[in-house]
Amino acid sequence: MEISTVLHICKGLEIGYRRRRVAKLNDDIHFRRGEITLLLGSNGQGKTTLMKTLSGVLPPVAGMVKKTRALYLSDEVDFPESLTPLEIVSCFDPAGTYRDLARELIEKLELENKRYGVLSKGNRQKARILFAEVLARVRKVELLGLDEPFAGLDFQARDYLMERWLAVKCEERHLLVSMHPSEIASVPSQIVIVSRGEITTVAPETPWHELRPRLQKPELIAA
Amino acid sequence: MKSIFLLHIRQIFRENDWILPLLLLVVASIVGSSLAPSNEDPSLRFSARTQTIWITAWLCSIFWVGFVSAKLGSSQRTKGLRGFWKALEISDAGYFLSLLAIPVICNLFIFGLAGVLTFFVGHTPEVPVAEWAYVNAQAAFFAVLAQTSVMALILAVTNLLDMAPAFTCGLLINLYGLYGIGAVDQVRSGKNPVLAKGAELLWTVSPHLHFADFLPRLTFGWGALPGKPFLYAGLYLAAVLLVSIATGSRLWRFRRS
Numbered sequence: 001m002e003i004s005t006v007l008h009i010c011k012g013l014e015i016g017y018r019r020r021r022v023a024k025l026n027d028d029i030h031f032r033r034g035e036i037t038l039l040l041g042s043n044g045q046g047k048t049t050l051m052k053t054l055s056g057v058l059p060p061v062a063g064m065v066k067k068t069r070a071l072y073l074s075d076e077v078d079f080p081e082s083l084t085p086l087e088i089v090s091c092f093d094p095a096g097t098y099r100d101l102a103r104e105l106i107e108k109l110e111l112e113n114k115r116y117g118v119l120s121k122g123n124r125q126k127a128r129i130l131f132a133e134v135l136a137r138v139r140k141v142e143l144l145g146l147d148e149p150f151a152g153l154d155f156q157a158r159d160y161l162m163e164r165w166l167a168v169k170c171e172e173r174h175l176l177v178s179m180h181p182s183e184i185a186s187v188p189s190q191i192v193i194v195s196r197g198e199i200t201t202v203a204p205e206t207p208w209h210e211l212r213p214r215l216q217k218p219e220l221i222a223a
Numbered sequence: 224m225k226s227i228f229l230l231h232i233r234q235i236f237r238e239n240d241w242i243l244p245l246l247l248l249v250v251a252s253i254v255g256s257s258l259a260p261s262n263e264d265p266s267l268r269f270s271a272r273t274q275t276i277w278i279t280a281w282l283c284s285i286f287w288v289g290f291v292s293a294k295l296g297s298s299q300r301t302k303g304l305r306g307f308w309k310a311l312e313i314s315d316a317g318y319f320l321s322l323l324a325i326p327v328i329c330n331l332f333i334f335g336l337a338g339v340l341t342f343f344v345g346h347t348p349e350v351p352v353a354e355w356a357y358v359n360a361q362a363a364f365f366a367v368l369a370q371t372s373v374m375a376l377i378l379a380v381t382n383l384l385d386m387a388p389a390f391t392c393g394l395l396i397n398l399y400g401l402y403g404i405g406a407v408d409q410v411r412s413g414k415n416p417v418l419a420k421g422a423e424l425l426w427t428v429s430p431h432l433h434f435a436d437f438l439p440r441l442t443f444g445w446g447a448l449p450g451k452p453f454l455y456a457g458l459y460l461a462a463v464l465l466v467s468i469a470t471g472s473r474l475w476r477f478r479r480s
Contacts, residue, residue, distance in 0.1 A: 055310035080234035
């Protein structure tokens with residue numbers, strides 16, 4: 001394995017649940033430090049299952065996934081409603097090492113430092129990203145998986161985050177994001193498609209009109 | 224693990240529920256004396272206060288801390304935090320113990336406060352001050368040990384059941400361990416040999432939480448539990464706690480869905 005590789009998954013890996021195989025990997029995939037992988041797939045095709053498998057939350061059905069210090073942030077995660085984002089950050093980073101980063105993110109994302117329970121949907125999503133960013137640094141996370149991180153975010157926040165993620169190439173982690181290609185302003189390091197029971201990689205420069213047919217569900221193609 | 228503990232301890236104290244047991248204990252220490260027929264014997268007001276304070280403390284622990292444990296445990300599942308911490312390679316046992324530390328602190332707060340209040344307002348002049356302080360410390364220590372065992376089970380059960388059934392389980396264990404065992408003891412010494420044998424077995428394996436109930440000792444001024452019985456009862460309650468933590472850690476294993 002190369003030094004810069006955070007995780008390497010081999011062809012033949014199968015993801016899913018105990019009684020239900022969801023998808024099978026058709027290529028070897030390397031997740032390298034400082035890079036971004038864009039994960040694409042229609043609803044229910046296995047994007048979240050793949051993220052959970054890579055971050056160790058789910059075991060693979062077949063094959064092996066090396067244990068990596070990962071953080072998987074889904075939009076289902078919620079935090080104590082009586083605390084403000086800054087208070088939650090101080091629990092994740094008691095030494096206060098990343099307090100300035102947290103303040104900067106709060107300011108740039110225009111996140112209100114009100115109790116988490118009273119934040120709007122978009123602000124909750126901003127807060128989740130803030131927590132992931134801080135916790136990823138505190139825990140020295142190597143693989144950060146963000147499931148639909150831009151859902152509910154305003155365009156200013158999207159632009160800021162995208163710019164920030166693309167600028168932090170030197171960081172020790174790999175960023176795995178599932179989102180629509182139109183939401184990513186620049187070309188990602190690699191694109192992984194989860195569709196029709198298969199996990200494949202495509203060239204990062206592949207235009208959307210070529211990607212689109214590969215993402216369609218089989219029943220739609222048949223129709 | 225530290226993050227999990229800090230996050231939830233801060234949450235509990237921010238939600239201000241802890242004010243309720245605090246108020247109840249303070250009120251109990253004030254109104255407790257009026258529950259005794261102090262016209263007949265003025266010294267009874269001390270034991271009446273002591274009794275009211277400790278009963279209130281036990282009720283607060285059983286209901287409030289039981290509720291806190293059930294809510295804390297079930298929120299981990301409903302808020303999707305199990306997978307969040309799992310990905311960060313936090314072990315199930317470490318996760319469980321981080322959460323269990325919260326009911327331990329709540330119980331320390333309740334029984335510690337009960338001990339302090341009783342020390343000041345329930346002290347009968349005939350009992351030496353050092354002896355009174357010691358028996359109150361013993362009572363608080365045993366109560367925390369016993370209640371932590373129950374809270375560990377409540378917390379663990381939330382991994383399988385919702386909040387309300389988990390809380391009810393804890394309540395039933397408390398009722399059985401504090402009072403139900405008395406009924407088993409009666410059957411044990413009954414005339415029916417088959418029933419007596421069954422009751423004997425049940426009595427042996429049951430959690431004798433009533434060992435932690437110092438109410439008669441405090442109320443009737445029996446003084447502190449002597450060294451050896453204190454050690455044996457302490458070891459017994461510690462063993463119950465260990466079994467409870469071991470069972471709880473097993474039940475708390477991450478469930479993949």
